[in-house]
Amino acid sequence: MFRWKNHQDVREEAAAYATRRDFQEIFTEDMVGLHLLAFLLTADVDKAGQCFVAGLQSSIEGNPVFRQWARAWSKRAIIKHAIKMVAPTPGQAGTPSQADDAALRIGNPQANTFMAAVTLIAAVTRLAAFERFVLVITVLEDYSTQECAELLSRSIEEVTTAKSQALKSLGSQAASNAVTKRAGAWAAFLASTEPA
Numbered sequence: 001m002f003r004w005k006n007h008q009d010v011r012e013e014a015a016a017y018a019t020r021r022d023f024q025e026i027f028t029e030d031m032v033g034l035h036l037l038a039f040l041l042t043a044d045v046d047k048a049g050q051c052f053v054a055g056l057q058s059s060i061e062g063n064p065v066f067r068q069w070a071r072a073w074s075k076r077a078i079i080k081h082a083i084k085m086v087a088p089t090p091g092q093a094g095t096p097s098q099a100d101d102a103a104l105r106i107g108n109p110q111a112n113t114f115m116a117a118v119t120l121i122a123a124v125t126r127l128a129a130f131e132r133f134v135l136v137i138t139v140l141e142d143y144s145t146q147e148c149a150e151l152l153s154r155s156i157e158e159v160t161t162a163k164s165q166a167l168k169s170l171g172s173q174a175a176s177n178a179v180t181k182r183a184g185a186w187a188a189f190l191a192s193t194e195p196a
Helices: 007-015 020-029 031-042 045-061 067-086 099-106 112-125 129-140 145-152 156-169 173-180 182-193
Strands: none
Touching: 020 031, 020 045, 020 067, 031 045, 031 067, 031 112, 031 129, 045 067, 067 129, 067 145, 112 129, 129 145, 129 156, 145 156
8 A cells, every 4th residue: 555655754764864054064164175186187286176166066956965975975986077077098198297296285285294195196196197096096995996986987907006106206215104004194184274
């Protein structure tokens, strides 16, 4: 027998989904981190801004998403827009980095943590586009190799090779360790960029 939902059931069901306001709050609260994600992917300040805005718009206008997934959804929207904008493919050459200038505008240049993060950001943005996307998606954002391959429409072997090459291209073992231990470096950098 069919049963109509009462108003309470409808309200409870609707409350489980993220609203426009939820996404606006996420993009406001996580502005630096989301913009930095866009910058690391695109290696271009203007493109990063465009990805940030497009990610917000997609999140607000996109499919309903559970409230607890809204932050991850926001990051994924930015990643998808960056992929569309840059179209990274294996074999592309690296591009000159705007990281030094951009990063100095983001945070407190007095902090040792900040300077280490600027160095790391500059190294990552100097990578070839495909390697950079793979590194950011799999290491910094902790997506699986399979998920990264699906997002980039590439094989798992191409993603694995690109990740290995990216870590090798970073140069020193210290740089590779800093990226591989992403949580500490990433969190320390974001903490140094928060307004006082």
